[in-house]
Amino acid sequence: MNRKVSLIKNLDWMTIMLYAILVFLGWINIYAAVYNEDHQSIFDATQRYGKQLMWIGAAIFIAIIILTIESKFYSAFAYPTLILMILLLLAVLTFGVKVNGARSWFELGAIRFQPAEFAKFATNLAIARYLSQHNFKIHRLKSLAVTGLILFTPAVLILMQNDTGSALVYSVFILVLYREGLSGFVLFLALLAAIFFVFTLIYSSFTVSILILIIAAISLKTIGIQTKQIAIATAMLAGSFGTLWLINKGTNFQLGNFSLVVISILLNTIPFLIYTYRQKIKKAALVLLLVIGSLFYTFSVSYIFDTVLESHQQQRINELLGIKSDPYGTGYNVNQSKIAIGSGGFNGKGFLNGTQTKFNFVPEQSTDFIFCTVGEEWGFLGSALVLLLHLSLILRLIYLSERQRSSFSRIYGYGVAAILFFHVAVNVGMTIGLAPVIGIPLPFFSYGGSSLWSFTILLFIFLRLDANRLELLR
Amino acid sequence: MNNYSNRKFIVGGIFAFVILIFIIRLFNLQIIDDQYKLSAESNSQRRVTQYAARGLIYDRNGELLVYNQAAYDLMIIPRQVKTFDTLDFCYLLGIDKEDLIHRIQKAKKHSWYRSSIFIKQLSSERYAVLQEKLYKFPGFFVQTRTLRKYPHHNAAHTLGYLGEVNDRNIKKDDYYTQGDYIGKNGIENTYEEILRGVKGLKVYWVDVYNRIKGSFHDGKLDRDAIEGQDIKTTLDINLQEYGEKLMQNKKGGIVAIEPKTGEILVKLSSPGYDPEMFVGRAMSKNYRELANNDTLKPLFDRSMMATYPPGSIFKLVNALIALQEGIITPYTRIKCQNGYHAGSFTMGCHPHKSPVDLKESVQISCNAYYAQTFRDILDAPRFNSINESYTNWRRHVTSFGFGEKLGTDLPNELTGFIPTANYYNKVIRTRNWKSLNVVSLAIGQGELSITPLQMANMVACVANRGYYYTPHIVKSIGSNNSIDPKFLKKNKTTIDPSYFEPVIEGMDLVVHGGEGSTGRSSAIKDIRVCGKTGTVQNPHGDDHSVYVAFAPKDDPKIAIVVYVENGVWGARYAAPISGLMIEKYLKGEISENKKYLEKKMLEADLIKEQEIKKVQLKKESSHE
Ligand SMILES: [Zn+2]
DSSP, X not given: OHHHHHHHHHSOHXXXXXXXXXXXXXXXXHHHHHOOGGXXXXXXXXXXXXXXXXXXXXXXXXXXXXXXXXXXHHXXXXXXXXXHHHHHHHHHHHHOEEETTEEEEEEXXXXXXXXXXXXXXXXXXXXXXXXXXXXXXXXXXXHHHHHHHHHHHHHHHHHHTTOHHHHHGGGGHHHHHHHTTOOHHHHXXXXXXXXXXXXXXXXXXXXXXXXXXXXXXXXXXXXXXXXXXXXXXXXXXXXXXXXXXXXXXHSXXXXXXXXXXXXXXXXXXXXXXXXXXXXXXXXXXXXXXXXXXXXXXXXXXXXXXXXXXXXXXXXXXXXXXXXSOOTTTTHHXXXXXXXXXXXXXXXXXXXXXXXXXXXXXXXXXTTTTHHHHHHHHHHHHHXXXXXXXXXXXXXXXXXXXXXXXXXXXXXXXXXXXXXXXXXXXXXXXXXXXXXXXXXXXXXXXXXXXHHHHHHHHHHHHHHHHHHTTTSOOO | OOGGGGHHHHHHHHXXXXXXXXXXXXXXXXXXXXXXXXXXXTOEEEEEXXXXXXXXXXXXXXXXXXXXXXXXXXXXXXXXXXXXXXXXXXXXXTOOHHHHHHHHHHHHHHOSSSOEEEEEEEOHHHHHHHHHHGGGSTTEEEEEEEEEEOSSOXXXXXXXXXXXXXHHHHHHOTTOOTTOEEEOSHHHHHTHHHHHOBOEEEEEEEOTTSOEEEEGGGGTTOBXXXXXXXXXXXXXXXXXXHHHHHTTTSOEEEEEEETXXXXXXXXXXXXXXXXXXXXXXXXXXXXXXXXIIOTXXXXXXXXXXXXXXXXXXXXXXXXXXXXXXXXXXTTOOBOOSSEEEETTEEEEOOOOOSSBOHHHHHHHTOHHHHHHHHHHHHTOTTOSSHHHHHHHHHHHHHTTTOSSOOOOSSSOOOOOBOOOHHHHHHHTTSSOOOGGGGGGGGGTOTTOBBOHHHHHHHHHHHHTTSEEEOOBSEEEETTBOXXXXXXXXEEEOSSOGGGHHHHHHHHHHHHHSOTXXXXXXXXXXXXXXXXXXXXXXOTTSSOEEEEEEEESSSSOOEEEEEEETTOOSTTTTHHHHHHHHHHHHHHSSOOGGGHHHHHHHHHOOHHHXXXXXXXXXXXXXXXX
């Protein structure tokens, strides 16, 4: 009896309130998205909103079960849970049902469920368990390898189901690792990689190589090389490049500009190293390594993009980056989605008054593109509110994580926040044309039991851990 | 606590930063940027499907068989409907108020927001009047589409018809949406994707008065329809029409093929129906009537879907197999004592001279000749078992295209049935059955069943002396002359070309052998016709009459089968009809001396005759 009272007292009711508001808003939005006059009752179980209500009921039931389980259980069973999920992911590859080209569903009678959704909390538990071990040292090779194994196993299995969106979710754990001590340099590199990736595709490898050299020049300046020396180096590079360009023109090698830059740099590597070694500027070698690494990366990006990616994936990225626009084809969804959201104006057309989202202009309007209904019917006010509510929940989770005594709970909490963030960022980003079209659900808003239950489980396990924050869990 | 606690600000900062970017973007999209703005109060979009003109269908001589005419569907979007003058509206459309309410309810049930058909296919007069006043009725608009029209009222089974898509079609191919038309049978079905083209889309702005204000989004969302491609068929519509006339008031089918190419010249099933019956508003009523109330089954395509025992015409195949297997030579003579006798078994034959050689056996269709020969094929000493020898025989038979689909470009082709050795193992309950058990196969009776199309193909094999091209109905598509390469592939039978000549000599005698030749009535002046009659026992009424023929003998241009149910013998109806068809095709008209025969065929009413006979039979039995 006492325990129950203390559990209720120790629960973070603010998080629960944010959760409840989001779930409720999500439900009435699904109602608006699939509204038709013949099934006006929001409880009509033949319609998606009626079904969503059933999923919500089930989610509450799941939440209560999670809260009644001892918090020690979650860390103790972290690994077995992950193994079970991996087995389910393997099973779905062979026995699963194909929906929209992704073999990621189990079908049990009328109920369909998607193991990929549940792999998230299992992975998060396992990561929290592993990172909180005493002998975990983030920069040790073995620790990194195990961490990578925990993250990549489910991600690769999900990728094999053709569900790119759900697989990419695991990349967000880099933020959790960063919080646990991963060098900021790695985060910086990841960011740089993303920027180079986009630039390589929008402009050309050659442009990016120039960009890399400019960054290198600035870095050289900051580590104490004089402007004059940098100018000499630039002149030497330019000279080699010019000579090579002329030779190339006159002969039959037919090399591209990018290749010429790479050769020029390689030609000047030795004099550069000799000079900097004499001047005892050791960091210069690091800069050179970075330059060569970046060039190699740039080359790989254009190679992978042209030869490895499938054409529909190329199209989606092209569309997003504005390289090629095709408003009827790949761009159709995003274009329609932007029209729907844009037509909402400042305060929207009002509940159930949306027209764009109801004419079937917007595809997947109750699942991946549910944010369109928010934007159209509730306008800027409503959509900003929904984003802020999500942000509040995520920041609240960070706050709660930081107050944990046990690192297991803290890491798990960060994981929940990061996963929620990734979903919001990619899903909303997609509908407003800032992220590629990758089908992942908007937490608590997109129609579907599996995703709602998955986020509920993620969140309430953390709330259960948080309620016990005063005990030190390992 | 650990050392990295301050990183919470960086992580939190990243989260907040991204959300901030999103909010700025939303601000831009929803408030600053007019490009995405609609004034939702006064405007709405209307998406009008641009139906592609369906491809036309021609006959082999460029005669138009199927074209399009405009039709106007009145569409409704329930959500945009405002109060309107219902009396005026009903008057304009010629419907009553109850009907109006019913139709609106139906549209609402379909979708509140999406358009659905309110009234199908308005007449152009009604459309003209309505067009003027349409602005008074928000939520209604007219969508133009095309209907099929048939200048010749023939070849309905082959051409097929259009019908609305059903849920299964939509599920299978997401090109289709509710209310679209799809080819349901015949050429319209097999060549659907070529004929239909690609439908387009126009998105308009419409104001509250239902008036089009302009193109939505500068026409960025519009797509032009791509017209369907025309198809030239292999049919000869004049011959088809003539065949349908000759077959009027008779049940049966005719298939004629050009042996050199496998092109189907005529393919008809009688009784048929007028293809115009399946166009427009009357379609579903007519369909129900033809499908349910008509005992003669006019929808049933007898030329491909009826399987009959082939009867005596199958003797041609058995003769060829016997030659190939070395069981007989063209000079082998076999005695016939009013039939074939083996122990207590007897298979009757009509009186004729005896013995006969191969040619004569074809000419007079001697049962004994074939019973003996067939048993010799199966009992040949080089085989170890009846299973082995029978399977070998069956291999020859199927090389003529029997027992499986020929693979034409028309839907609903049946396989027919050539029993396997295993079939008999089961039925006779031993693997060691005797050739006598299956001797009725010798004369084309027993378990055999074959479609008229397959019979025609068999004749084409004989005319070609040993091969056939898969029969097909399309000669060319659009402007290019290419057809499916499978129709250009020569299919060889297992019979050596040299064995065909003696059999063809026999078929020549069937027509030109003088007194007693069963196919005399198919003879044509100046053209050497080769034929073979058949009579198929029918336990339900008069026997069926069948005749196969090809002509000219040395340079075959047409191979034909005529099957007349209850036609009694091949000689009575099937042979003269074949002769008339061949003459019409090769000469263009019927010569004077055969006009009486033509008249007789046109006037024969076997359907009524059968009815009368049935009634008489009933009377007789009730008197007893
Ligand atoms: Zn005889």
